Amino acid sequence: MGRIVLVTGGARSGKSSHAEARVRAMPGVPVYIATSDPQDDEMRDRVARHRAVRGPGWTLIEEPLDLVGALDRSDGAGPRLVDCLTLWLSNHMFAGQDWEPEAEALTAALLRQQAPVVLVSNEVGMGIVPENALARAFRDAQGWVNQRVAAVADEVEFVVSGLPLRVK
Incomplete structure (x- = not known):
């Protein structure tokens, strides 16, 4: 089995970097597996900034829904970064x-991958309880996804203010 690392944290915590x-x-x-599906100018700008900061030298796979297929097809091509599980989940829910x-x-x-996989995911359950049902359903689902991935991960890191804390 390859090395599985989950990197989680809040928005703008430094987890992607x-x-x-x-x-x-x-x-x-x-290999960068991007799960975003930019639907507006603000999201397209975010994607462009990520690409610019990341720089050349990465193989890019854009896959907003079929993450399992993207992982299986890219296994053996090099270490993979999945950024991020939060967008992947919201794509499925929407x-x-x-x-x-x-x-x-x-x-x-993840358990059958041979090459390493580092997954980024937001920790969304540390704030107030959202006021609407969709936001609560998303918060709960993201918590369950993070728990499932953390359970099979070799390492879990929580990033806060740019500083990684080893959890597992």
């Missing part, structure tokens, strides 16, 4: 798809 550095330090050409079988398939896929 930390995860990118982890993947760059691994041997092989790094598409009206049942996220639970997808999360189960993801954990099974």
Whole structure:
């Protein structure tokens, strides 16, 4: 089994930068699996900034829904960075798809990977209880996804203010 690392934290905590550095330090050409599906100018700007900061030298796979397929197809191509599980989950929820079988398939896929996988995910359950049902459902689902991935991960890091804390 390859090395599985979950990097989680709040928005703008530095988790993506930390995860990118982890993947760059691994041997092989790094593979960036992007789960965003930019639907507006603000999100397209975010994607462009991420690409600019990341720089050249990465193989890019853009896959907003079929993360399991992207992992399986890229296994052996180099260490992979999945950025991020939060967008992947929201893509499934906004598409009206049942996220639970997808999360189960993801954990099974992670266990069969040969090349390392570093996954980025937001920790969304540390704030106030959202006022609407959709936001509460998303918060709960993200917590369950994070727990499932953390359970199969070799390492879990929580990033706060740019500083990684080893959890597992």
